[in-house]
Amino acid sequence: MKKIKEEKIFSLIWLLIIIMIIGVSYAYFSSTLYIYGIATLDGTFDIKFSEASIVNQTELETINISDNGLELSFNIKLALPGESDTIEYTIKNNGTIDAVLDELVVTSATDTDVTFNCSSIAGDLPSGETKSGTISVTWNADSVSPQKDVNFNAEIVANQKVS
Amino acid sequence: MPKSLQTKKSVKKITQVILLGYFLFVITLGIAYAYFSTTLKINGLVTIEGEEWPEGVLPTEPVKPESGTGSQISSSFQSEYLTGNNISSTAQNKFSSVTETYDTASSTYTINITKTATNGNSAKPTEIFNLNFQIKNTSNVTWTSGEVTNTYTSNGNFLVNVVGTVDNSTLAPGEVATLNMSFSLTICGKNKGTLYNEEITYKINYLVNNEVRTTTVILEFVSV
Numbered sequence: 001m002k003k004i005k006e007e008k009i010f011s012l013i014w015l016l017i018i019i020m021i022i023g024v025s026y027a028y029f030s031s032t033l034y035i036y037g038i039a040t041l042d043g044t045f046d047i048k049f050s051e052a053s054i055v056n057q058t059e060l061e062t063i064n065i066s067d068n069g070l071e072l073s074f075n076i077k078l079a080l081p082g083e084s085d086t087i088e089y090t091i092k093n094n095g096t097i098d099a100v101l102d103e104l105v106v107t108s109a110t111d112t113d114v115t116f117n118c119s120s121i122a123g124d125l126p127s128g129e130t131k132s133g134t135i136s137v138t139w140n141a142d143s144v145s146p147q148k149d150v151n152f153n154a155e156i157v158a159n160q161k162v163s
Numbered sequence: 164m165p166k167s168l169q170t171k172k173s174v175k176k177i178t179q180v181i182l183l184g185y186f187l188f189v190i191t192l193g194i195a196y197a198y199f200s201t202t203l204k205i206n207g208l209v210t211i212e213g214e215e216w217p218e219g220v221l222p223t224e225p226v227k228p229e230s231g232t233g234s235q236i237s238s239s240f241q242s243e244y245l246t247g248n249n250i251s252s253t254a255q256n257k258f259s260s261v262t263e264t265y266d267t268a269s270s271t272y273t274i275n276i277t278k279t280a281t282n283g284n285s286a287k288p289t290e291i292f293n294l295n296f297q298i299k300n301t302s303n304v305t306w307t308s309g310e311v312t313n314t315y316t317s318n319g320n321f322l323v324n325v326v327g328t329v330d331n332s333t334l335a336p337g338e339v340a341t342l343n344m345s346f347s348l349t350i351c352g353k354n355k356g357t358l359y360n361e362e363i364t365y366k367i368n369y370l371v372n373n374e375v376r377t378t379t380v381i382l383e384f385v386s387v
Contacts, residue, residue, distance in 0.1 A: 045199050045200075046201075047203065049203060070201065070203055070204065071205075072203070072204070072205045072206070073207065074205075074206075075207070075208050076208070077211075078209065078211045078212075091203065099201075113211060114211060137209050139211045147210075148210070148211050149208060149210050150208070150209045150210075151207070151208055152206070153204070153206050154205040155202055155203065156202070156203040156205070157200065157201070157203075158202075158203065159200045160199035
């Protein structure tokens with residue numbers, strides 16, 4: 001009985017020794033290399049109106065770009081049927097990401113006395129480049145309206161270019 | 164635990180995982196869209212309004228009648244016959260004399276109308292220029308019970324002031340009736356080349372065989 005007990009103790013000791021040997025060997029022959037890094041996404045998407053003007057602008061007419069560059073406002077005054085004027089604007093890609101401009105979409109209601117003609121603006125707008133468009137406003141020659149205010153609202157959507 | 168209950172728990176867990184994944188996907192997509200898309204807005208207000216020049220304030224550029232030939236003021240001149248059985252002519256001129264012939268079955272009557280600008284070819288808004296109309300009976304028949312009057316309708320581009328009228332009871336062959344009219348511009352567009360029309364109707368109301376004729380004068384001016 002005693003002999004059996006001793007054998008068990010020896011077996012346990014040998015098992016511990018083996019485990020320690022294996023552990024020391026692993027510690028000796030194994031190494032973990034760590035790599036630490038930070039991936040920073042610093043691409044910018046920044047599309048804004050950069051310039052805007054009214055051809056033949058009078059003192060009564062105004063045009064301006066909002067401080068954030070995202071909104072263009074104008075005020076045109078036409079004195080006679082048949083008269084017209086043109087708004088010229090430029091959009092610039094100030095960011096590092098190439099963009100694609102959608103076509104200008106007029107969101108206000110149409111009017112029978114005033115006609116708006118918008119040039120095509122759709123297309124690629126690579127980083128750092130500009131794209132210009134025009135909006136012509138005409139008081140229709142056959143209009144009999146003596147006085148009227150006509151609102152014009154439009155949107156241009158710029159999306160990231162996907163290759 | 165019954166097997167059916169275990170299955171229900173598994174299904175519930177899978178559903179939760181799918182919903183969580185979809186939720187994260189939508190949020191990620193939304194953030195990406197907001198970051199890589201921009202909407203530029205254009206807002207405008209267009210006011211159409213006949214622009215009356217304030218008194219004493221003149222535009223920097225004069226408005227003058229459209230150039231004709233030489234120093235003549237350009238205008239178109241049209242005539243029409245309200246009654247009568249014959250139409251003999253419709254004339255246009257560039258502010259030079261024009262002869263219109265009116266024929267009837269019984270006899271021939273002729274009228275000659277000369278229009279002359281008396282104070283130059285150009286005028287700024289609020290300035291006045293004058294036109295002189297001379298209506299001459301070039302026929303060999305005396306017109307009786309005749310009168311020359313004028314009526315006009317302004318469309319707002321001009322103030323039309325008649326400074327002289329004609330009311331002749333008769334107009335003998337070769338006799339001339341004179342009508343002076345003055346115009347002052349009250350409106351002006353900003354676009355060069357814009358044409359402004361003013362239709363002024365004056366009536367040459369000579370009763371010959373109880374027939375009345377009316378002549379319409381259309382003045383055209385262009386911004387220069």
